[in-house]
Amino acid sequence: MAKIGVLALQGDFAEHIAVLHRLATDCREVRLPGHLEGLDGLIIPGGESTTIARLLDVYDIREPLKRKVREGMSVWGTCAGMILLARKLVEDRPQPMELMDIEVQRNAYGRQVDSFEADIPIAALGVAPFHCIFIRAPKIKHLGPGVEVLGKLTEGGVVAIQQGKLLATAFHPELTEDTRFHEYFLSIVAGQSHDPYPGPD
Numbered sequence: 001m002a003k004i005g006v007l008a009l010q011g012d013f014a015e016h017i018a019v020l021h022r023l024a025t026d027c028r029e030v031r032l033p034g035h036l037e038g039l040d041g042l043i044i045p046g047g048e049s050t051t052i053a054r055l056l057d058v059y060d061i062r063e064p065l066k067r068k069v070r071e072g073m074s075v076w077g078t079c080a081g082m083i084l085l086a087r088k089l090v091e092d093r094p095q096p097m098e099l100m101d102i103e104v105q106r107n108a109y110g111r112q113v114d115s116f117e118a119d120i121p122i123a124a125l126g127v128a129p130f131h132c133i134f135i136r137a138p139k140i141k142h143l144g145p146g147v148e149v150l151g152k153l154t155e156g157g158v159v160a161i162q163q164g165k166l167l168a169t170a171f172h173p174e175l176t177e178d179t180r181f182h183e184y185f186l187s188i189v190a191g192q193s194h195d196p197y198p199g200p201d
């Protein structure tokens, strides 16, 4: 059975762990480089990306984490986690890990709508739309050619993406009862995720 870690430096890691327990997944909290040992997948939760980035460096886990990804570990970043996976941020801080070919702007929805919810169709999860909770969410400003779009807001903003074994969502599936996104991540870890754009060969 796949072993999944949840980066537990700051943010809502406990909510992700709770969903993984509901899915009877073998999972553990990750705080130190040694906790990455033997993991097949890692979730980077929502929270405060500047704090998580600082703690990545304090605990010397940034480089070991990037090495594990190069060796094939899957990663899913939610909200602050997506910010940390980016190649580039609009802002100077924090220093992202440059693992996904996206440019991201933090807190990009402005004060009025800094938190909102939307039901978004995500073909990779099946027919029923997914209830997406956005909390001071980041916006994807630029997508590289190898990045697949899994979900968009009706006005067109991309909010869920996949690049090979890497997944990122601007919203928080761990705050809903719907476990489909976690199951989708587990299928990526197992190498069984289907092409989100099934089309002619």
Ligand code: GLN
Pocket (backbone or CB within 6 Å): 045, 046, 047, 048, 049, 050, 078, 079, 080, 081, 083, 106, 107, 135, 136, 137, 138
């Ligand atoms: N605004 C936060 C940041 O910049 C992200 C918010 C979240 O993870 N819900 O890190």
